[in-house]
Amino acid sequence: MHPRRPEGFDGLGFRGGREEPGLGHWVSTPPDIPGSRNLHWGEKTPQLVAGTPLGASGLGEDPSGGGPNASTEQLNRFAGFGIGLASLFTENVLAHPCIVLRRQCQVNYHAKNYHLTPFTIINIMYSINKTQGPRALWKGMGSTFIVQGITLGAEGIISEFTPLPRELSYKWSPKQIGEHLVLKGLTYMIAMPFYSASLIETVQSEIIRDNTGILDCLKEGIGRALGFGVPHSKRLLPLLALTFPTVLHGVLHYIISSAVQKLVLFFLKKENSHNLATDNSSSVQSMLDAYFPELIASFAASLCADVILYPLETVLHRLHIQGTRTIIDNTDLGYEVLPINTQYEGMRDCINTIKQEEGVLGFYKGFGAVVVQYTLHVAILQFTKILYSTLLQNVS
Numbered sequence: 001m002h003p004r005r006p007e008g009f010d011g012l013g014f015r016g017g018r019e020e021p022g023l024g025h026w027v028s029t030p031p032d033i034p035g036s037r038n039l040h041w042g043e044k045t046p047q048l049v050a051g052t053p054l055g056a057s058g059l060g061e062d063p064s065g066g067g068p069n070a071s072t073e074q075l076n077r078f079a080g081f082g083i084g085l086a087s088l089f090t091e092n093v094l095a096h097p098c099i100v101l102r103r104q105c106q107v108n109y110h111a112k113n114y115h116l117t118p119f120t121i122i123n124i125m126y127s128i129n130k131t132q133g134p135r136a137l138w139k140g141m142g143s144t145f146i147v148q149g150i151t152l153g154a155e156g157i158i159s160e161f162t163p164l165p166r167e168l169s170y171k172w173s174p175k176q177i178g179e180h181l182v183l184k185g186l187t188y189m190i191a192m193p194f195y196s197a198s199l200i201e202t203v204q205s206e207i208i209r210d211n212t213g214i215l216d217c218l219k220e221g222i223g224r225a226l227g228f229g230v231p232h233s234k235r236l237l238p239l240l241a242l243t244f245p246t247v248l249h250g251v252l253h254y255i256i257s258s259a260v261q262k263l264v265l266f267f268l269k270k271e272n273s274h275n276l277a278t279d280n281s282s283s284v285q286s287m288l289d290a291y292f293p294e295l296i297a298s299f300a301a302s303l304c305a306d307v308i309l310y311p312l313e314t315v316l317h318r319l320h321i322q323g324t325r326t327i328i329d330n331t332d333l334g335y336e337v338l339p340i341n342t343q344y345e346g347m348r349d350c351i352n353t354i355k356q357e358e359g360v361l362g363f364y365k366g367f368g369a370v371v372v373q374y375t376l377h378v379a380i381l382q383f384t385k386i387l388y389s390t391l392l393q394n395v396s
Contacts, residue, residue, distance in 0.1 A: 087295050090380040091302075092145070097125060097137035098373035099144075104203045105331050105366025106314040107321045107340060109358065113332045114365045118375070121368035127334020132206045136329075139209070140202030143217035147191055147198045154190040158183055181251055188250035189243055194221030196242075196320045203321065205329045205337045235343055236323025245316045245347045253309055257301035264300045268293040295381060303374050310370065311363035315350050318342060331366075 101124065105115050115121050128136050159166035164183035168176055197220035201212065225239065306313075322342045330336040344350040354362045 086380055086384040087299075087377075090377050093141070094376060094380070095373045096141045096144075098369040098376070100137055100139060100202050101125060101128075101331070102366040102369035102373075103199065103317055104328050105369065106317045107203055107326075108328060108331050108338065108365065109318070109340075109342060109354075109362075110338050111331050111365060114361055115331065115368045116361065116364060118368045118371040121366070121372055124331055124334050128329060131335045132329075136206035139204070139206060140198060142214045143194075143198035143201045146214075146217045147194050150194050151187055151191045155183065155187040158186055158190075181255075184251055184254055185247045188247050192239060192242060192246050193224040194218065195246070196224055196324075197221040199317060199320050200324055200326050203326060203328050205327050207329075207337055208327050233323045233325055235341075237319055237344075237346070241346055242319055245312070245319060249309060249312050249316050252312070253305045256305040256308055260304045261297045261301035264297040265293060268296065292381075292385065299374070299377060299381070306370055310367060314363050314365065315347060315354070318350055318354075319344060319347065 098121075101115075101121055105111060113120060115124065125137065155166060158164060162183075164179045164186075165176055166180075166183060168180055194217060197217045200220070201217060321340055322344055324340070326340045327337045328340060330338050342350075344353060358365075
């Protein structure tokens with residue numbers, strides 16, 4: 001589902017095929033869907049930092065031949081693949097229970113406990129797992145991947161048949177940026193009904209939930225777009241009313257994450273180049289410097305965008321879930337269920353109602369799940385770094 005991108009693309013900037021020490025080729029994170037997590041794809045895994053002993057080979061020597069250098073290079077490649085895979089697995093699988101609880105807390109206007117800290121979130125996770133089983137924390141995971149695939153596919157198709165640029169050239173102009181963001185907005189509009197269906201799957205209580213197929217997200221998304229299928233109440237907001245908040249959240253998330261990613265990469269590259277110039281780093285450290293800046297930058301970008309836009313995401317989820325006859329878990333107790341019976345007239349009414357009835361902190365219900373999610377991500381990245389550093393030291 002993911003089309004190929006030009007080498008050297010990294011968010012809102014494009015290096016135009018230029019080589020940069022320690023980074024190699026990379027692409028930006030795929031377009032973000034509100035509230036979902038993204039897969040971070042790359043065309044090529046960066047291999048070695050220029051000028052390091054790992055890449056050195058004498059004249060007439062075959063780097064693919066036998067010997068310690070060949071085994072070290074093979075381990076380096078395996079390390080790069082493993083590090084990236086661990087990051088993807090953590091972000092899209094291990095963190096999914098945090099996404100489920102986060103969304104349930106956001107749409108639960110009944111809740112007295114806002115779960116602003118990770119301690120209460122962990123406690124409610126345990127209660128739900130105890131009463132409903134582990135499946136209740138991983139519900140809707142397949143639909144989130146479907147939404148990501150639809151988003152990437154829609155972006156590729158639109159960019160092929162319209163003059164809207166999917167990537168920005170190195171010498172970009174304000175017009176190119178505007179057209180690029182228009183493409184992102186159109187992509188979010190197309191994925192919007194499927195995102196609504198995915199949101200329902202992730203917050204619907206497992207107690208009253210029927211066995212759903214992996215393609216139900218597609219069926220219900222098409223039904224939502226065409227106005228048939230699963231019965232809804234009269235409080236259901238039309239997709240036209242959801243377009244502005246959905247596109248606003250998606251575009252802002254993309255802008256913030258791309259800007260933060262570029263900024264973090266800039267400082268990490270500057271620091272790594274300074275270390276290489278002043279200190280003869282070991283081959284192990286050079287390998288780690290080649291892989292981890294991209295992962296750290298991507299992690300920081302997603303974290304900043306999620307934190308800054310969390311209130312808007314809460315409003316967006318409540319508007320999407322209204323009128324869908326969804327039954328969620330009681331996030332105060334960890335058992336029992338609650339219906340969603342909101343009657344917001346639109347985005348402005350939703351913001352005013354939350355502020356008046358739940359206070360400013362009502363926009364941050366479930367924020368503890370974000371803390372748990374990114375703490376888990378940091379722990380996995382650090383563990384993976386230590387593991388591969390130890391392996392490479394033993395080999396060398």
